[in-house]
Amino acid sequence: MTVKDEVLKKLKQQTAFVSGEALAQELNVSRTAVWKAIKELEKAGYHIEHRSVGYRYLSSDVLDQAELVKKITTPLAVEVFETSTSTMKDAQLAALENRSTPRLFVADMQQAPHGRFNRPFFALPRAGIYMSLLLRPQAELTALPQYTILMAVALAEAIDHLTGLTTSIKWVNDIYLNGKKIAGILSEATTDVEANRLNCIIIGMGINFSIPQTAYPAALQTKATSIFPTGEATITRNDLIAEIWNRFFELVTVDPNVALTRYRQKSFVLGKKVTFQQKGQTFFGTAIAITEHGELVVDLGSEQKVLASGEISLSAIQ
Incomplete structure (x- = not known):
């Protein structure tokens, strides 16, 4: 551990003020080294109260690998980056290197964030959650x-539970709050067709955590929040990340119909008029059901169409 890490660990263990002299003696370093460590911690985003009697750690929204490992009940490796080109790419590289799984990649800022159909999304340092999970499920494709x-x-219910808000799910992978998008999910997989098995799956997401509404580009003001x-957040990103994955790993172990029922209950698409394009043609209909495979059934009046998530994107919902 660096002096900075040691100082942070000691401060987190105390509720009272700790003097710089006591920290220096306990860590066998100089008072100057302690002072520099405090400055480095504050630069990294940690809140530390200064008094004549010493220093005291205050609740800070800084992504913390050790805290995440402790709070997530399923054993997994966690890697935290100050910035990443893409946590999906980080996970893809780890898969190629055959690194242990499950493995979670979390970034404070993502330089090239993208969602379905390679669409970019808006990101800000220390105001969002950008993460991807690498899994190697041991099951045949039909059993996944x-x-x-x-x-x-897991994502929608975690937000609701910790904040008291009421989110909804736009088929198939977007989380909405008050009619605006707050998060998107992207899943990618590699398969062994001959063995009828999945080699690995990567589940990524971008969450708009505490980006001020005024910071969004004009084109997104009415679409995203x-x-x-x-x-000003009332919880930390570490709290939310841990809650999300604890719920996810719990859902993996139960009957798939449990999650599907809750997904349908959270949907704001069902029962509404939707517009989508297919093979260059625009269709209008009513979303009437979500199948057990996650497909959306749309009633066009003269016929029903079953939309696969990987092929269709809804362009309008009323």
Whole structure:
């Protein structure tokens, strides 16, 4: 551990003020080294109260690998980055290197965030959650759960539980709050067709956590928002990340119909008029059902169409 890490660990263990001299003696370093460590911690985003009697750690929304490992009840490796080109790419590289799984990649800022159909999304440092999970399920393809559905339920319910808000799910992979998007999910998989097995699956997501509403580009002002649009959060990102994955791993172990039922209950698409394009043609209809495979059934009046998530995107919902 660096002096900075040691100082942070000691401060987190105390509720009272700790003097710089006591920290220096306990860590066998100079007072100057302690002072520099405090400055480095504050630069990293940690809140530390200064008094004549010493220093005291205050609740800070800084992504913390050790805290996440402790709070997530399922054993997994966690890697935290200050910035990443894409946590999906981090996970893809780990898969190629055959690194241990499950493995979670979390970034404070993502330089090239993207969702379904390679669509970019808006990101800000220390105001969002950008993460991807690498899994190696040991099951035949036909026995695999609908991971996007499980993830959407876990994410929406985690936000509701910790904040008291009421989110909804736009088929198939977006989380909405008050009619605006706050999060998107992307799942990618590699398969062994001959063995009828999945080699690995990567589940990624971008969550608008505390991006101020005024910070969004003009084109997104009416389309996107954050869990905390004022920029002032009542929970930490570590709290939410842990809650999301604890719920996800719990859902993986239960009957798939449990998650599917909750997914349908959270849907704001069912019963509404939707517009979509297929093979260059625009269709209008009513979303009437979500199948056990996560497909959306749309009643066009003269016929019903079953939409697969990987092929169709809804362009309008009324």
